[in-house]
Amino acid sequence: MSKEAAIAIHQLGKSYEESGRRHRIFSGLNLHVNRGEFLVLLGRSGSGKSTLLNLISGIDLPDSGSVIVNGTEITALSEHNRTLFRRHNLGFIFQSYNLIPTLSVGENLLLPLELVKPLTRADRDAVAALLDKLGLADRYDTYPDRLSGGEQQRVAIARALIHEPDLILADEPTGNLDLETGRLVLEMLDTLVKKAGKTLIMATHSREVIGQADRIVSIRDRSLVSADAFGS
Amino acid sequence: MRSVLSRASRNFLWRHPWQLALALLGIALGVAVVIAIELAMESALTAFDQTRKAFSGTATHRILAGNGGLDEKLYTRLRVEQGIQQLSPIVSGYVGLPNDDRFRLVGVDPFVEKSFRSAWQEENSDTDYFARLITEPGTALISEQTAARLNLKVDDEIMVTTGNGEQRLKIIALLSPSHAISEQALSGLIVTDIATAQETLGLFGRLSSIDALIDDEASETLAQIRRVLPSDALLLSAGEQSEAMREMTRAFSINLKALGLLSLMVGLFLIYNTMTFLVVQRRQLIGSLRAMGVTRRQVFQLIIGEAFWLAVAGTTIGVVLGMALAQGLLHLISGTIDAFYFRIDAAALRVTPVQLGKGILLGLGATLLAVLPPALEATRLPPMTVLVRSRLESGVRRLVRITGLAGGLLIPAGLALALLSGKSVMPGLLGIFLLLFGFALLTPVFTLLAMTLIERVFGRFLGILGRLPARMVSAEISRTGIAIAALMMAVAATIGMDLMIGSFRQTVQEWLQGTLRADLYVSLPGEKKSIAGAAGDRQLKARLAAHAGVQMLSSVLTTHIIADEALTKVSVFDLNARARRGFTFKQAAPGGVWDRFEREQTVIVTEPYAYHHDVKVGQTIMMRTEQGKQPFEVLAVYADYSDQGHLAMSRRNYQRYWPDLGYSGIGIYAKPGVDLKQLEDQLGQSLKAPRSIRSSQAIYQASMDLFEQTFTVTETLRWLSAIIAFVGVFSALMALQFERTRQLGVLRAIGITPIQLTALITGETGLMGLAAGLFAVPVGYIVAYVLIFVIYLRSFGWTMAFHVNVAIICQGLALAFGAALFAGVLPALKMARTRPVEALRNE
Structure with a gap:
């Protein structure tokens, strides 16, 4: 595993306004994530885990500080370029799966590929192979509403991986799943992400995940605390 | 509990003001069109009634003859020989003024006329100018308002033009109308005595009619009059005259009201769409409320109560809008009645509580009817439901099949009713409504088929993103289907009317070109x-x-x-x-x-x-x-x-x-x-x-101008229903985009740019317009057929050749496509501008 930094966050500050009052989420937050590292992000509800993932992906912008992903300072990019950066370098896994309901399982996986380049037969074969690996080979033409929660999350993982991004961001991926299904999903992430040498940042409460992570950090009092300080 | 419950619902509306505004606009426009037609039509007909009453007063019967009138000796015979006292001779005709104003000149016997209590003399009975009317030839009375308008005063002379040339009349007094109705009636009248009117109009020794005040029970007096009447004269009751006038315009009135109802029908789709959306969007809230112990009945009352207040507000706005619209329509409607049925004097808008009541009842009733299905749907939601959109849509697919089947049955029923209902206009129009409604119910089925076809044919060239718009239209058929149906109805009505008017125009052109054989025409x-x-x-x-x-x-x-x-x-x-x-x-x-x-x-x-x-x-x-x-x-x-x-x-x-x-x-x-x-x-x-002379070409042009003027009312109303449909599509699209905010946020998160998102949404709205336009073409064609061969034949007795104009069909398609595309621009821009983090906020 290379120790080169995949993500470098410097002095990150973020706040939002509600009912005329400004609430600070982060202040002077710093974080380095190594290439191929599996980082678990802990914190109470509302502590800012999702916000941090959004800032790393460029979906949201900080008030201050910078986010550098694979050597690109995404906080300095325009909205359009951030979108293109996400398209090529990032895979996102959401708690509520967020598959596109109007596309079949196969098409949901083909969409990130099509955004990168024109589709080829090889792409379709790759999608079929990945689905096969996930035990969803017979679900290529099925629409998401026909799938169980676990199946939908497996498709969501496949969608995040299909275009082979370097960085995977997962926001409570097992939050809506039962214990057994959650365990299966984590195994899959372990196999497909960690072992493939991709960088994975996961916001979660799952104890099982904590055991598999390379490093654990927690958001406390508007800044990050390492696992040692956290005491787990 | 109740007030907090209401607040939970109300707050949702306040937080979505554009949805609230569109719902109100939908109700208001539908009500406004119906009220406007009702008010304008009634005002025009009332103007005719008022003018008649202005100089016939309380007369119960009228004796009249063909042109050439009645011999004035008949009056003497009836009064002196038969001893019938309550009679009033009338000489009337139209005269022109130098400023091109047209007035009705009415010659009466002022002393006899008193007992008839005509509107014009109520306030002036004690003055001595009645005597002057008789003793001074060439004298006349006009109302104070007319005098002010024409800048005339007592002792001034006015020059009137008749078929016999020009005549001078001296104004000896000004009439003071006692109320607005008599003021309205008097605004187009010049009153003289019998002799002056006969001289001015060249009707020496003749009367236009004799009014009579006879108790309906006095059948002996009526029989007495009939015995004395010459064979070329008629005795008609006031009711018969009024009824005959209304009968003449009944078909015209029904046709206009049908156009108003078309607008309301399109508006109903819009209201249904909006209210359904308001329910669907709050299914989580309703589910939570049910889990907390809110009963099905309370949920139903909540939705209906909300709809009621929306209906009250929308109808109130609609009534005000309707009155303003009626003012504009009145001029157009009066012009058409004047050109085709009978002369009608200047009409003012009259608003009666009954007409307003009808409009209010219609607005409230239609809104509550439209909200009934979504309100019932809301009561069926299980507590704490997390119904996903796709589950909802799969239920809707079943409904689409059922409505498609119902539509398939309504269409032949509508056609049968239109074609096999004898000479009646009403069943013919009802047939058209059934046809339109049937096709509207069939629209979602047609849309699903069209989208599948488009995807199959073009999908392989377009890629996943290119296929998405068609998929989105199909996947959310519960929303898109209603909007497409509303647009289809409005465009089909437009195509149908345009084809009918085009066919009629061509028929009239050919008829005029054939008929105007002379080189020049002298008009007398x-x-x-x-x-x-x-x-x-x-x-x-x-x-x-x-x-x-x-x-x-x-x-x-x-x-x-x-x-x-x-x-x-x-x-x-x-x-x-x-x-x-x-x-x-x-x-x-x-x-x-x-x-x-x-x-x-x-x-x-x-x-x-x-x-x-x-x-x-x-x-x-x-x-x-x-x-x-x-x-x-x-x-x-x-x-x-x-x-x-x-x-x-x-x-x-x-x-x-x-x-x-x-x-x-x-x-x-x-x-x-x-x-x-x-x-x-x-x-x-x-x-x-x-007298004047004009070339056949000038007459042809003037006739065609009149033709176009006659259809201005139709055009105006047709555009109003198109605007309502546009608001419907816009509302549905805004609702759709709002509802799928998170889905669009996910697309942005995985790397779709704002431009691609805009293209996606406008692609979807364009397809919706295309589906509406494509379906509207055959429907419009059928509507045109029924209009030409059923409605216009029954209303006016005219047959015309069916001319199919490809340009009209293309215009219809372009209208549907353009309206939907245009309606989609704002939602598309709004969504494209939304930051993905906002779209995913709930994640």
Whole structure:
């Protein structure tokens, strides 16, 4: 595993306004994530885990500080370029799966590929192979509403991986799943992400995940605390 | 609990103001159109009633005759010999003023008239100017308002123009109307005594009518009058006259009201769409409330209560909008009634509580009806439901199949009702509504098929992103289907009306080009009532015939005769061979028409007359003459689009029984090689106003202008329903985009740019418009067919050829596509501008 930094966050500050009052989420937050590292992000509800993932992906912008992903300072990019950066370098896994309901399982996986380049037969074969690996080979033409929660999350993982991004961001991926299904999903992430040498940042409460992570950090009092300080 | 419950619902609306505004706009526009038509139509007809009452007052009956009027001795006979006291003689006719205003000149017997308590004399009965009207010839009364408008005062003279030339009248007093209605009625009246009116209008020794005040129970008095009446006169009750006037305009009124209801129907789709969306969007909230113990009934009451207040607010706005719209429509409607049915004086908008009540009831009823299905749906939501959109849609797919089946049944039912309902206009229109509703129910099925086809044909070239718009239309058919149906209905109605108007226009153009055979036409306007005036007309005709540039003439006199017990318009023709070629016979007696038309006691009838009176070739029409009733055989039915039907007879036939009243028009056929412009100028110089000369081309142009003016009302109403449909599509699209905010946020998160998102959404709205347009073409075609061969035939008795105009169909398609695309621009931009983090906020 290379120790080169995949993500470098410097002095990150973020706040939002509600009912005329400004609430600070982060202040002077710093974080380095190594290439191929599996980082678990802990914190109470509302502590800012999702916000941090959004800032790393460029979906949201900080008030201050910078986010550098694979050597690109995404906080300095325009909205359009951030979108293109996400398209090529990032895979996102959401708690509520967020598959596109109007596309079949196969098409949901083909969409990130099509955004990168024109589709080829090889792409379709790759999608079929990945689905096969996930035990969803017979679900290529099925629409998401026909799938169980676990199946939908497996498709969501496949969608995040299909275009082979370097960085995977997962926001409570097992939050809506039962214990057994959650365990299966984590195994899959372990196999497909960690072992493939991709960088994975996961916001979660799952104890099982904590055991598999390379490093654990927690958001406390508007800044990050390492696992040692956290005491787990 | 209840108030907090209501607040939970109300707060949702406050937080989505554009949805609230669109829902209110939908209700308001639908109500406004219906109210506007009702108010404008009633105001126009009331104006006619008021004018009639203004000088007939409380008269219960009226004695009238054809043109030429009644002999004034009849009045003396009835009053002196028969001892019938409550009678009032009337001489009336239209006169022109130098400023081109048109006034009704009414000659009355002021002293007798008092007992009739006409609107104009209520406040003025004690003054002495009644005596002056009688003792001073050439004196008149006008209202204070008219005097102010024309800048006249007492003792001023006004110059009035009649068919007999110009006459001076001296204003001796100003009438003060006691209330708004009499002010309205008096605004177009000049009142004189009988003798002055006879002199001014050239009706020496004649009366236009005699009003009578007779108790309905006094059947002996009525019988007494009937015994004395000459055979060419009629006794009609006030109710019969009023009913006859309303009967004439009934078809026109029904057609307009149908257009208003079309707007409301399109508006209903919009209301249903909005209310359904408001329920669907809050299914989580409703589920949570149910989990907390809120009963199904409370949920139902919550939704219905909310709809009720929306309906109240929307209807209130609609009523105000409707009154403003009615003011504009009144002018157009009065113009059409004036051109096609009867003369109507200046009408003012009259708003009655009954008409407003109808509109309010309709607005409230329609909204509550439209909200019933979504309200029931809300009660069926299980507690704490997390119904996903796709689950909801799969339920909707079943509903789509059922509504498609219902639509499939309604269409043949509508067609059968339209085609097999005899001569009634109402079932015909009901048939069209069933047809439209049936096709609207079928729209979601058609949309699903069209989207599948588009995806199959183009999908392989477009990629996943390119396929998404069609998928989105299909996947959210519960929303897109309703919007497409509303747009389809409005566009189909537009195509149908355009095809009908286009066909009608072409038919009228061909008819006019065929009919206007002469090179020049001299118009001799004014009501042809004066025998004395005929001499002047004859001299003019002789002078025209003697001109070196004139080869031959034709003439027409338009008059009224009592035929089959009804006062009927008759054209009296003196035709040459070229003029005869201008007639298109729809049916004709075997063995030729023209020879028998001249020599035998025969008539030809226009197509509308034949249709409305169920008259066929070979039948006999009984006409009242001074020599008793005379039979006239119907020789032919000919095409005519000038009015609601009349008879035509030869001048030779006419003069056998009726007085010579001169001519209404003279057609001039120039000698070959004559400069027509020069001839027109030369002949024009010898004509005194109001007589005029115009080329056939000018008459053609004026007729076509009138044609276009007549359809302005239709055009206006049609556009209103198109606007409502547009609001519907816009509302549905905004709702859709709002509802799928998170889905679009995910697309942005995985790397779709704002431009791609805009293209995606506008692609979807464009497809919706395309589906609406494609389906609207055949539906519009069927609507046009039913309008031409059922509704217009039954309403007006006109048949016309069906001309299919490809441009109209393309315009319809472009309208649907453009409206949907345009409606999608704002939602597309709004979504594209939304930051993905906001879209994913709930994640």
